[in-house]
Amino acid sequence: MSFQPFVLGNGLSAWVLLKSTLGTQQAAFNTNYVTQSDTQYFKGRFADLSTPDDIVSDRRLLRLVLGAYGLSDDIESRHFIKTVMSEGVSDPSALANKLSDRRYRALAQDFDFSKSPPGHKAIAGLAQRTVDNYLAQSFEIEIGKSDTDMRLALGFKRSLTEVAGTAGSNATAWFQILATPPLREVMQKALGLPTEFSKLDIDVQHERMMDKASLVFGTNEVTELAGDPMADAVTRRFLIMRQAETLNQSSSLQTALILLSSIPKLR
Structure with a gap:
């Protein structure tokens, strides 16, 4: 059974209590079987990602990548996300540069498939950074359910x-x-x-x-x-x-x- 982060109370008092238990809750969340399995799967596939289809056609990968950029709600918008990553950010007319939400630009900048080789292969430590961001934002999403x-x-x-x-x-x-x-x-x-x-x-x-x-x-x-x-x-x-x-x-x-x-x- 996976760990479910929790909040007790509301407002400022809830925040003080949450901060006091944050380290313990995050550790329990990050080390549960489901989370560990997903992050190891992503790391194992990272070096072989050559096209945006490699990500958008694999729901497990897509969920982790979008989660790392706070874009989990776009999980069903595969064509849109594919376009964002396909066009990258170098061209001023690229889709990510036209969107007001900077999170799409961050995604397109890191996973830039308009380049050859793709941009993510030239960014040192990106795989681990993506995992770290995914863990942080996934924990926040779970807290947000409360x-x-x-x-x-x-x-x-x-x-x-x-x-x-x-x-x-x-x-x-x-x-x-x-x-x-x-x-x-x-x-x-x-x-x-x-x-x-x-x-x-x-x-x-x-x-x-x-x-x-x-x-x-x-x-x-x-x-x-x-x-x-x-x-x-x-x-x-x-x-x-x-x-x-x-x-x-x-x-x-x-x-x-x-x-x-x-x-x-x-x-």
Whole structure:
């Protein structure tokens, strides 16, 4: 029987408890038979992957690859995923470059079958990185079955660290946050930006989110926000703002302010 990750309670208290059991739960999840079998199967096949069909025609491989990029919901969209990987990212007109969700570009950049040999064969350590990402995101998905906010909170620091390390500039990093739905949701809620915010022009969203981050967290540098103290502060604020939504309108603001005052100041 495989291990089922769990969440007890909700909101900030659930997050504190989850973090205290995270190492044990992840170890149990990563070492169960099903997970081990899938990751070993992928590693065994990795070097022989020569065409996108090798992945999309094998549901077991496709599930792992998509899972590593947070795209598990696309498991039935085989033709779409095949096109993303077939076209790669070198051509500005490639499908992945046209999509607003940066996760598709990350997939096409790593598994780029527009090249010969395919791009994944030239990236050192990609097989293990794919497995590590798959394990992390699969665990988050399982946690999400109990609490979707816990899933978002778990993935936030990992994804933000990745953006900070690959964006090239702080301005680009913020555009990538806006183009990564889970990151965007956490950051937008933590900054208290309304749902209607997403209807604004993307450049306006970019400017306002950076300005709001400076105001709320004292910095808009993504490399700083991805560090342990700041990432935890953003995550806690996200969960507090979510909690406030579940309270009645008359008391939600007061409760949120009380909860927010309990977060230690970082500056």
